[in-house]
Amino acid sequence: MNAPSPALTCTFFVRDYDLAATLSSGQSFRWEKKDESWIGVVAGKWVKLDSGPGSITATVAEPVADWQWIIHYLQLEIGFEDIVRTFPADAPMQTALQACRGLRLLRQDPWECLASFILSSTKQIVQIQQIITLLTERFGSPLPVRAPYPPAFSFPSAERLTRCTEAELRACKMGFRAPYLLETARTIAASQFELQRIGALSLEDARARLTGLPGVGRKIADCVLLFAYGFPTAFPVDVWVMKALKQLYFPRSRKMNLKRLHSFSAEHFGCHSGYAQQYLFHYMRTKHENAKRS
DNA sequence: GCCCAGGTGAAGC
DNA sequence: GCTTCACATGGG
Numbered sequence: 001m002n003a004p005s006p007a008l009t010c011t012f013f014v015r016d017y018d019l020a021a022t023l024s025s026g027q028s029f030r031w032e033k034k035d036e037s038w039i040g041v042v043a044g045k046w047v048k049l050d051s052g053p054g055s056i057t058a059t060v061a062e063p064v065a066d067w068q069w070i071i072h073y074l075q076l077e078i079g080f081e082d083i084v085r086t087f088p089a090d091a092p093m094q095t096a097l098q099a100c101r102g103l104r105l106l107r108q109d110p111w112e113c114l115a116s117f118i119l120s121s122t123k124q125i126v127q128i129q130q131i132i133t134l135l136t137e138r139f140g141s142p143l144p145v146r147a148p149y150p151p152a153f154s155f156p157s158a159e160r161l162t163r164c165t166e167a168e169l170r171a172c173k174m175g176f177r178a179p180y181l182l183e184t185a186r187t188i189a190a191s192q193f194e195l196q197r198i199g200a201l202s203l204e205d206a207r208a209r210l211t212g213l214p215g216v217g218r219k220i221a222d223c224v225l226l227f228a229y230g231f232p233t234a235f236p237v238d239v240w241v242m243k244a245l246k247q248l249y250f251p252r253s254r255k256m257n258l259k260r261l262h263s264f265s266a267e268h269f270g271c272h273s274g275y276a277q278q279y280l281f282h283y284m285r286t287k288h289e290n291a292k293r294s
Numbered sequence: 295g296c297c298c299a300g301g302t303g304a305a306g307c
Numbered sequence: 308g309c310t311t312c313a314c315a316t317g318g319g
Binding site for chain 2: 026027117120121122123124125127128176177180214215216217218219220223236237238239240241281285
């Protein structure tokens with residue numbers, strides 16, 4: 001077989017892939033929409049994604065022969081229909097599914113995902129994006145970019161962040177999250193904690209390891225387990241998912257606390273409950289604008 | 295001014 | 308075990 005020759009673009013044929021919903025659904029915070037394209041950084045490479053009918057085209061700044069990194073990130077090879085089929089048949093779930101069919105889960109870099117969600121607590125998605133943009137501009141490395149697009153930067157490594165002061169991090173507008181990020185970066189960089197090994201553990205053990213890090217509780221751990229490691233039943237419950245579960249499933253119960261909702265979700269949403277969770281989250285966040293459009 | 299945002303950890307009961 | 312509160316910052 002001939003090795004594929006290096007190229008600047010590659011087109012992938014896809015079905016049921018809503019790129020816009022996927023990249024704007026609060027999994028990753030590094031995507032910016034420019035005209036009809038999405039600009040981001042994946043695996044240390046600047047990349048532009050364009051969605052066509054039944055296809056996604058990736059464009060990079062320097063020719064590459066192997067596109068596996070973007071295939072993996074976008075999860076282009078998963079059996080989407082097989083996942084959606086496992087969702088419960090109840091009305092709320094089917095409404096959410098219909099509202100944003102084609103929404104996918106990404107497979108992100110564990111460190112970037114962990115650091116990003118440490119910065120996410122009680123912040124709106126736009127603000128998380130602002131913080132991460134500042135962090136990458138100040139402490140990441142500049143990457144080759146295609147003209148005429150603005151400069152892009154890698155996500156700073158844990159080791160790089162250990163050389164920051166807390167004040168420098170706070171200056172990225174992250175507030176009280178700065179010491180959490182700094183301490184976690186130190187733990188990771190000192191190899192007291194191997195992110196590599198988390199994926200081989202059971203869900204419960206992996207979650208226990210992550211929640212041992214400062215600033216990482218159940219919710220942030222579940223985000224990393226789902227968005228970076230692909231644990232299919234990690235089920236992050238934030239304020240939106242909480243609202244979705246209470247309003248859609250327990251409209252007249254006053255005593256549904258976090259713990260009860262976790263046990264409900266574990267038995268109700270099936271073997272891909274994490275995927276189902278992302279549909280509920282995105283549906284709740286966007287249903288008002290959808291209502292306006294239709 | 296107020297309430298809220300992909301929460302967590304510590305203190306109080 | 309649970310509930311309450313402080314913690315920065317910016318949007319609506």
